[in-house]
Amino acid sequence: MLDSVRMRLTLWYTAAVAVVLILLAALTYFLYARNIAQRTDSNLVELTDAFTTTFNAELPGEIGPDAPQKAAREAMLEHRFRGLVFVFLDAEGQPLLSSLDLPAGVLSNEHLTPELFASPGFRAVSSLAGSPRPFRTIHDGRNGFRAYARPLSAAGRTFILVVLQSRHPQQELLQDIRSAFLWIIPIALLLAGLGGYFLARKSLSPVAAMASTARTIGAANLHDRLGVSNPRDELGQLAISFNELLDRLEASFERQRRFIADASHELRTPAAILRGETEVTLSRPDRSPAEYREALTILRDESQRLAHIIEDLFTLTRADAGQYPINSRDFYLDELASDVLRHARSLAHVKNITLTPSIEPELLFHGDEALLRRLLLNLLDNAIKYTPAGGQVTIECKKNLAQYVVSVTDTGPGISPELQPRIFERFFRADKVRARSETDSGGAGLGLSIARWIAEAHHGRLELLRSDTSGSTFSVTLPAPQL
Ligand code: ADP
Numbered sequence: 004m005l006d007s008v009r010m011r012l013t014l015w016y017t018a019a020v021a022v023v024l025i026l027l028a029a030l031t032y033f034l035y036a037r038n039i040a041q042r043t044d045s046n047l048v049e050l051t052d053a054f055t056t057t058f059n060a061e062l063p064g065e066i067g068p069d070a071p072q073k074a075a076r077e078a079m080l081e082h083r084f085r086g087l088v089f090v091f092l093d094a095e096g097q098p099l100l101s102s103l104d105l106p107a108g109v110l111s112n113e114h115l116t117p118e119l120f121a122s123p124g125f126r127a128v129s130s131l132a133g134s135p136r137p138f139r140t141i142h143d144g145r146n147g148f149r150a151y152a153r154p155l156s157a158a159g160r161t162f163i164l165v166v167l168q169s170r171h172p173q174q175e176l177l178q179d180i181r182s183a184f185l186w187i188i189p190i191a192l193l194l195a196g197l198g199g200y201f202l203a204r205k206s207l208s209p210v211a212a213m214a215s216t217a218r219t220i221g222a223a224n225l226h227d228r229l230g231v232s233n234p235r236d237e238l239g240q241l242a243i244s245f246n247e248l249l250d251r252l253e254a255s256f257e258r259q260r261r262f263i264a265d266a267s268h269e270l271r272t273p274a275a276i277l278r279g280e281t282e283v284t285l286s287r288p289d290r291s292p293a294e295y296r297e298a299l300t301i302l303r304d305e306s307q308r309l310a311h312i313i314e315d316l317f318t319l320t321r322a323d324a325g326q327y328p329i330n331s332r333d334f335y336l337d338e339l340a341s342d343v344l345r346h347a348r349s350l351a352h353v354k355n356i357t358l359t360p361s362i363e364p365e366l367l368f369h370g371d372e373a374l375l376r377r378l379l380l381n382l383l384d385n386a387i388k389y390t391p392a393g394g395q396v397t398i399e400c401k402k403n404l405a406q407y408v409v410s411v412t413d414t415g416p417g418i419s420p421e422l423q424p425r426i427f428e429r430f431f432r433a434d435k436v437r438a439r440s441e442t443d444s445g446g447a448g449l450g451l452s453i454a455r456w457i458a459e460a461h462h463g464r465l466e467l468l469r470s471d472t473s474g475s476t477f478s479v480t481l482p483a484p485q486l
Pocket of ligand 1: 381385386389390413415416417418426427431432433446447448449450451452475
């Protein structure tokens with residue numbers, strides 16, 4: 004049960020409300036009780052004042068020995084209140100007269116008996132008369148009494164007046180408050196708990212809905228999305244983030260799917276040529292050696308092409324997974340460019356294309372030489388491949404501030420502006436027919452993707468700087484080492 008967030012939220016919430024309610028009730032009770040006690044004490048003082056006034060007024064001019072007692076009796080008769088008892092004592096604390104001695108019923112108090120006057124509590128309060136705080140609570144096993152003592156002087160003698168007030172009404176009131184809290188707090192907690200539970204259930208219901216939708220999403224319905232009830236609240240934000248994750252997953256899934264589809268399509272063609280060529284050659288037993296040689300040449304070229312595509316696919320897959328090993332070391336970019344140029348010469352020669360180098364010396368670079376060789380070869384290979392016979396290809400290699408710039412310019416037909424943004428896409432070929440027919444090993448449209456990845460793996464970039472009917476320029480920018 005505690006595994007449910009809803010339940011835990013409800014319990015925490017109810018516990019917090021319980022703490023607040025209990026603290027509030029305790030504080031209210033404490034303040035109320037203190038207030039009642041203060042009011043009782045000031046009431047006792049007021050009553051004693053009134054008693055004293057009457058007592059003094061009742062004392063005759065010629066004071067006899069029992070005059071003070073008589074005056075006290077008159078004052079007691081005048082100030083009769085329920086639950087209130089006056090006790091008139093001599094200076095030694097011996098009770099001389101109490102309102103309990105007056106005619107029955109006048110000051111009836113069900114709990115108070117004269118025995119109380121002999122109790123230690125009573126004696127203690129009578130001894131406090133004249134002190135700064137002459138109050139005391141006298142306990143009698145029930146609600147007890149609040150007592151106040153004051154010295155009185157008459158006929159040159161000192162007496163003590165003790166006023167007792169029953170605590171019964173106040174204690175009853177406090178008891179009522181306690182029992183009210185005892186049922187109000189549990190009811191309030193029950194209501195808070197129920198309210199909290201329904202609130203938690205309502206707030207968390209989108210999570211349950213999300214979980215059940217998320218559970219049904221798989222490769223087959225990756226386009227399904229979670230419902231967003233309120234895009235501004237936290238759960239809405241969670242659903243939106245989850246949907247964005249699904250968007251990215253779907254896009255990557257789609258890229259992967261297209262990649263596999265394109266790859267199998269590209270592999271199917273050379274495989275079909277291999278099979279077709281073999282079947283045709285074998286269909287007649289009496290072929291001349293020249294015919295076999297020609298068939299074998301085709302088989303070799305196609306299998307080379309097949310190996311080339313597989314190699315490129317392997318490179319890209321490993322690059323995507325971040326697993327292609329980059330073996331960096333120091334080498335001179337200008338030497339690499341010259342070397343690549345030498346290799347490309349034979350290709351250029353076949354097509355009667357002039358190769359013009361413009362290479363600055365001493366371009367020290369730190370990187371994977373084999374990969375950069377591949378990059379430059381790809382660019383040169385494309386330039387020669389797509390430039391008509393008699394054209395010109397220039398390779399320029401220079402340092403520009405903190406960068407090395409290698410650019411390959413050809414005088415080919417260029418790439419139409421609407422296709423230019425797509426040439427770095429995998430398997431993209433602007434003109435599939437020409438790409439295949441003009442060269443013996445037309446690429447699969449992976450060369451520029453790999454070249455761009457190599458540039459980026461070296462913290463550089465590869466871009467098509469310019470392409471129009473007079474030719475194209477591809478430019479590689481690489482960071483020069485800080486010397
Ligand atoms: P491919 O194996 O087809 O050469 P690339 O990825 O190297 O694949 O190139 C993608 C496409 O970009 C090519 O099919 C071609 O249409 C175009 N392209 C690349 N380089 C050039 C260039 N120098 N001149 C004209 N078109 C080019």
